[in-house]
Amino acid sequence: MRKLIAVALLAIYATSAHSEYLYGISGNMAGAGHTWGMSGIGPGNTRGLRINGVFYQYTPVKNTEDDMVVHVRNKRVGGGYIFSETDDWSGLPGGIPITKGFIIDNLPIELWGDGSIDVEGTGSVIDANVVYSYKYNNDCLTPMSDPSCPGYTDAVLGMMGNIDVATYDPMGDKNITDVLSEKADLEEDAEQDEEKEDSDRLEKILSSVDDSVLSANVISQNLLMFAMTNIATMNTYYDKKLAGGVYKETVVLDGGNLPDNKKGARAGLAQQILHTKMVGMQYEPKE
Amino acid sequence: MNKLLIVGLALASCSPAYAAETPITGNVQTRCLITTDTNGVFGNPLPSKLSTTAADGGVVPVVRYDVTLADAYLAKVTTPTSFSTSPSLTDNVTWTGSTTVTNTTDVGMAGYEAAKVTYGSTTQYDLTVAGSTWFSSEASAVYGVNKSFPGGSYTAIVLAECIAK
Numbered sequence: 042m043r044k045l046i047a048v049a050l051l052a053i054y055a056t057s058a059h060s061e062y063l064y065g066i067s068g069n070m071a072g073a074g075h076t077w078g079m080s081g082i083g084p085g086n087t088r089g090l091r092i093n094g095v096f097y098q099y100t101p102v103k104n105t106e107d108d109m110v111v112h113v114r115n116k117r118v119g120g121g122y123i124f125s126e127t128d129d130w131s132g133l134p135g136g137i138p139i140t141k142g143f144i145i146d147n148l149p150i151e152l153w154g155d156g157s158i159d160v161e162g163t164g165s166v167i168d169a170n171v172v173y174s175y176k177y178n179n180d181c182l183t184p185m186s187d188p189s190c191p192g193y194t195d196a197v198l199g200m201m202g203n204i205d206v207a208t209y210d211p212m213g214d215k216n217i218t219d220v221l222s223e224k225a226d227l228e229e230d231a232e233q234d235e236e237k238e239d240s241d242r243l244e245k246i247l248s249s250v251d252d253s254v255l256s257a258n259v260i261s262q263n264l265l266m267f268a269m270t271n272i273a274t275m276n277t278y279y280d281k282k283l284a285g286g287v288y289k290e291t292v293v294l295d296g297g298n299l300p301d302n303k304k305g306a307r308a309g310l311a312q313q314i315l316h317t318k319m320v321g322m323q324y325e326p327k328e
Numbered sequence: 329m330n331k332l333l334i335v336g337l338a339l340a341s342c343s344p345a346y347a348a349e350t351p352i353t354g355n356v357q358t359r360c361l362i363t364t365d366t367n368g369v370f371g372n373p374l375p376s377k378l379s380t381t382a383a384d385g386g387v388v389p390v391v392r393y394d395v396t397l398a399d400a401y402l403a404k405v406t407t408p409t410s411f412s413t414s415p416s417l418t419d420n421v422t423w424t425g426s427t428t429v430t431n432t433t434d435v436g437m438a439g440y441e442a443a444k445v446t447y448g449s450t451t452q453y454d455l456t457v458a459g460s461t462w463f464s465s466e467a468s469a470v471y472g473v474n475k476s477f478p479g480g481s482y483t484a485i486v487l488a489e490c491i492a493k
Contacts, residue, residue: 137430138430
């Protein structure tokens with residue numbers, strides 16, 4: 042089951058991948074020397090990386106009268122050069138940097154061999170800077186994006202972790218073979234049992250239907266009686282009518298002066314004293 | 329009477345004369361383009377000095393000439409001889425400047441620097457090769473005799489021109 046889920050997830054993941062081109066520029070490939078490999082260009086696990094531009098800059102160091110030729114080039118895998126540019130500085134002064142850029146027709150990285158700056162004659166090159174621009178598909182940034190991506194199998198196996206991916210033979214499973222043998226013996230008995238079970242089941246179903254109809258009738262009658270009773274009970278309230286008119290204030294304060302009730306105050310204090318005394322009594326030691 | 333009628337009809341039947349003006353249009357594409365590659369910044373190493381050199385804390389301005397037609401243009405770069413904006417100055421400012429080729433796109437431009445002509449604050453190059461050439465212009469200004477520049481913002485202009493030969 043876990044295998045099925047894993048396969049299903051992989052299928053969904055693969056179909057959700059989309060393809061679009063991304064663009065990038067390499068670093069200075071000639072920064073560490075006048076020869077370089079092309080393996081470090083672009084992010085890893087990319088598919089269909091293509092070089093679409095080469096840019097270089099360097100400063101020739103030479104005397105004007107000296108002959109010097111500078112080649113900036115990349116070998117082609119399989120022979121020859123895939124990119125080659127030659128600057129002939131013979132009879133020209135050095136010291137001024139030269140910058141050149143070339144648009145390349147999206148040549149696959151697989152065709153690009155090692156690059157180099159080669160000097161023929163008297164003189165040298167300093168401050169060399171060679172940069173490649175490229176584009177690539179992003180649909181293999183994660184190897185599991187597509188079964189055709191490099192490293193797909195390893196990534197899948199790595200994700201499945203401890204799951205045993207050895208071929209599973211169901212006929213070699215003892216549990217299954219036992220069940221199959223028992224099934225063969227019990228097949229006839231099962232048919233007879235099934236016929237009896239069918240008749241019993243039909244009776245139960247019919248009985249259940251009758252019970253259900255009876256219950257429904259009882260419930261509906263109860264509800265009907267309850268509603269009728271409510272109507273009779275509530276009607277007695279609906280028929281009551283309040284007598285109309287105005288209820289006027291009848292108490293009149295004579296003189297507008299309401300003195301303190303000293304008698305009431307004394308009674309209140311006496312009650313308070315008595316209450317305090319009663320409360321205090323519970324803390325008195327028993328004799 | 330008949331002759332008169334014939335002449336009249338003949339005159340009436342003549343078509344009137346029309347004048348037509350046909351325009352000619354054309355478009356000249358620029359073959360010499362000047363672009364500011366780097367804006368300059370004055371450094372202030374001394375109270376009396378403003379300078380674009382890196383050693384003085386400034387940034388050298390760089391202009392790029394893009395020429396698509398070889399041997400057709402002259403590049404003229406003039407370093408500043410006055411501030412375009414500055415606080416009020418009451419003393420003389422002494423200007424020095426120079427222009428050099430700092431980058432090229434073609435080997436044939438290697439000789440530009442040796443062949444340049446300088447007069448006054450202007451440096452002239454013969455753009456004999458199609459391509460791009462970068463020119464850097466250093467400029468410095470000294471105020472009076474060890475006199476401090478008044479505080480404020482200072483701006484000067486490097487003039488870059490492309491003259492058809």
